[in-house]
Amino acid sequence: MRYERQELLIGQEGQQKLQQSAVAIIGIGALGTVATELLARSGIGTLILIDRDVIELSNLQRQTLFDEADVGRSKAVVAKEKIAQINLDVKVKTHAIHLNSENISVIKEANIILDCTDNMNTRFLINDFCRKNKIIWIYGAAIKTYGYAMPIFPEGPCLQCFTENASLETCDTVGVINMATTSIAALQSSLAVKILLQEKVEPSLYHYDVWNQEFKKLYIKQKEKCPTCNKMYVFLDQKENDEIKTVKFCGSGRYHVSGNINFEEVKTRIKGTCDGETIQTDKFLLFKDGRALIKANSEEEAISIYSRYIGN
CATH class of the missing domain: 3.40.50.720 (NAD(P)-binding Rossmann-like Domain)
Structure with missing residues (x-):
């Protein structure tokens, strides 16, 4: 059996x-x-x-x-x-x-x-x-x-x-x-x-x-002011247009992906060339406002690269 x-x-x-x-x-x-x-x-x-x-x-x-x-x-x-x-x-x-x-x-x-x-x-x-x-x-x-x-x-x-x-x-x-x-x-x-x-x-x-x-x-203690525990479902109430956004550049394998980030925090963990306003790597160019130009074969791959390397 x-x-x-x-x-x-x-x-x-x-x-x-x-x-x-x-x-x-x-x-x-x-x-x-x-x-x-x-x-x-x-x-x-x-x-x-x-x-x-x-x-x-x-x-x-x-x-x-x-x-x-x-x-x-x-x-x-x-x-x-x-x-x-x-x-x-x-x-x-x-x-x-x-x-x-x-x-x-x-x-x-x-x-x-x-x-x-x-x-x-x-x-x-x-x-x-x-x-x-x-x-x-x-x-x-x-x-x-x-x-x-x-x-x-x-x-x-x-x-x-x-x-x-x-x-x-x-x-x-x-x-x-x-x-x-x-x-x-x-x-x-x-x-x-x-x-x-x-x-x-x-x-x-x-x-x-x-x-x-x-x-x-x-042991994890429940936080008294935790939004989720107090039935404030911020992430569940988001609409798709509040999350990561993507735009494909016509005729190319490049995607413009936008999200909410802490640029100073990202700088400390991403290996790339930083000029204070952008971070350049072999996979993407990240702007200070959270926008990134990403080389990818599809929208799904572009979102995946953004989430894995940059964050949400």
Whole structure:
């Protein structure tokens, strides 16, 4: 039997619970590929996969579902094909979209949501949506040699309660080893399975440094004036025209992308030539007011580059 080793731990009744569950995974990258595979092999009944990006050669160092033949293809589409080779009993729904306040309802059927994204704007959107709709979600992030995971319940502390002074570094600017991303994705997946099995899970922030073998469990206190906890859903109430905007330059592979940034903060983490008003790199030219001229093959790729390297 496919699940006989797993059923020794969770029982047949537990396995049935997993097969009747739906999990949404937002971001099919370093965290998302690992979580997708683990949950598919565990027998989750339905997986909802969301990613706007295409596979690049540099992804293969840590995005375990993909190989060289997949470069240039949609992450969501390829992930569905790979899962079909692993477990045909799993129903996979894919959305190759830029998740925003107008289309986030595609994840509403999920029993639990895994945040495997690479930018805070999307995370805050997930936070608002899940709090408003009383859905459990699991925050995850990895950088350099360490990462974090936290189950966030409809009652109790949310993402905004502990990320006010969070670092805006990304793995695209400071790097990451695949052992860190794999470990955090495994932690997210195990938390998800425990919650689906209705076992007790503490709403703590888990920190793991795989290089230094350090594991910490941090208690997060709910902020009295947290906007999301007080039902002020700022990110969910945004319209698409309030978010990142793109304009294609006719006849070229260049996109003009606009967003809200702290230019002085960006200067400290982007390697490029800065003249005080712009930052020039091999991928983009960033202006002080948040506008960027980006070389890309599509609007989705341009938005992805902006989010990963510059921020929201």
